[in-house]
Amino acid sequence: MRHASPVVRDPSTGLWMVFSYEDVQRTLSDWKRFSSQQGRPRGEQAQSPLSSSMISTDPPRHRQIRTLVEQAFTPRQVRALAPRIEVLVDELLGAAEKHGQMDFIQEFAYPLPVIVIAEILGIPATDRDAFKRWSDAVVTGDPHGSREMAAYFSTLIEQRRHDLGEDLISGLITAQVEGEHLDAQELVGFCMLLLVAGNETTTNLLANTVLSWQDAPAAYDAVVQDPALLPTTIEESLRYRSPVQSMYRFTTEDVELSGQRIPANSPVLAWIGSANRDEAQFAQAQTFDPARTPNRHLAFGNGVHFCLGAPLARLEATLALTAVLERLPNLRVAPNAVLTPIQSQIVSGVKALPV
Numbered sequence: 001m002r003h004a005s006p007v008v009r010d011p012s013t014g015l016w017m018v019f020s021y022e023d024v025q026r027t028l029s030d031w032k033r034f035s036s037q038q039g040r041p042r043g044e045q046a047q048s049p050l051s052s053s054m055i056s057t058d059p060p061r062h063r064q065i066r067t068l069v070e071q072a073f074t075p076r077q078v079r080a081l082a083p084r085i086e087v088l089v090d091e092l093l094g095a096a097e098k099h100g101q102m103d104f105i106q107e108f109a110y111p112l113p114v115i116v117i118a119e120i121l122g123i124p125a126t127d128r129d130a131f132k133r134w135s136d137a138v139v140t141g142d143p144h145g146s147r148e149m150a151a152y153f154s155t156l157i158e159q160r161r162h163d164l165g166e167d168l169i170s171g172l173i174t175a176q177v178e179g180e181h182l183d184a185q186e187l188v189g190f191c192m193l194l195l196v197a198g199n200e201t202t203t204n205l206l207a208n209t210v211l212s213w214q215d216a217p218a219a220y221d222a223v224v225q226d227p228a229l230l231p232t233t234i235e236e237s238l239r240y241r242s243p244v245q246s247m248y249r250f251t252t253e254d255v256e257l258s259g260q261r262i263p264a265n266s267p268v269l270a271w272i273g274s275a276n277r278d279e280a281q282f283a284q285a286q287t288f289d290p291a292r293t294p295n296r297h298l299a300f301g302n303g304v305h306f307c308l309g310a311p312l313a314r315l316e317a318t319l320a321l322t323a324v325l326e327r328l329p330n331l332r333v334a335p336n337a338v339l340t341p342i343q344s345q346i347v348s349g350v351k352a353l354p355v
């Protein structure tokens with residue numbers, strides 16, 4: 001598609017598909033022409049807290065919300081989470097290690113980011129199980145569970161207003177820019193956004209890295225010998241098997257991309273997964289090469305909406321995979337494993353990964 005029809009309209013849905021690196025980069029970053037706010041679904045979903053979160057907002061409102069949120073979610077605060085994440089990784093791997101085999105997703109890559117987010121938000125340990133259930137519901141788009149989660153966050157936020165702590169919700173309540181705070185709906189929306197944007201994506205980054213090692217066993221042996229190769233391995237995994245494959249935008253005016261005119265008010269799908277395999281940008285793009293440099297992948301997006309959680313995702317992946325390399329140096333995907341892809345245009349991963 002990238003060569004033959006780099007920009008194409010799907011006649012059945014009216015959706016414009018964008019495939020090349022250059023066009024995807026432009027679609028994601030040119031917010032004046034490609035809006036994240038307009039063209040959102042009407043009805044119940046439009047009223048949901050998520051639709052008022054910053055990922056569905058354009059500047060200048062987006063900048064105001066993002067500046068507020070960045071006060072509470074700084075790279076320094078993320079770095080401070082490292083010791084706690086190491087303990088969680090240790091506990092999860094310890095439990096799984098005993099059997100000699102495990103479902104890498106169910107027992108490790110899935111619970112880790114959910115527990116980390118719960119701890120960042122200061123969810124009481126007694127609410128953990130319900131939190132996990134609702135978190136699944138939010139990610140799968142189940143409206144009942146999502147409403148329960150929104151109600152839970154509303155109550156928690158009200159409690160925190162009277163009893164501020166060190167957690168992210170308390171930080172978001174007190175954060176302000178030019179005297180302005182996030183309102184209750186925006187606070188709930190942000191908490192929900194963290195679950196949707198941060199959990200399944202990080203799970204898939206971990207599992208997709210194991211799958212990439214299966215494609216290139218020499219790369220696995222090399223990083224076991226020299227763990228200093230891990231950071232570039234993670235970047236290559238983000239490029240080669242991008243956890244987020246595509247993002248929506250909506251044109252605000254007529255736009256030309258690769259010689260195609262996309263009319264105003266059209267929905268557009270920017271294919272990050274395709275851009276990250278574009279030979280015009282990456283030599284040997286179909287090869288998993290952890291030594292690739294430079295590696296300017298678009299896995300975390302581009303421009304004003306660049307992933308807020310990228311430092312956390314990288315930290316979690318580094319700590320989780322460091323422990324895997326140390327403790328499971330002979331890790332292999334089970335020979336009889338049936339790898340069922342997740343059915344989604346947006347995320348890329350498998351449902352279970354026996355190792």
Ligand code: HEM
Pocket residue numbers: 028036054055056066117193194197198199201202205242243244247298299300301302304305306307308309310312313
């Ligand atoms: C935005 C990918 C992990 C929070 C984004 C975007 C991408 C992305 C592509 C851009 C969306 C757009 O342009 O419309 C990923 C990937 C992850 C990951 C691949 C893991 C490997 C996380 C984590 C968190 C997080 C761990 C938080 C805990 C967010 C938020 C935004 C965002 C809040 C919206 C930023 C904005 O609108 O300004 N992410 N993400 N992400 N991500 Fe991530």
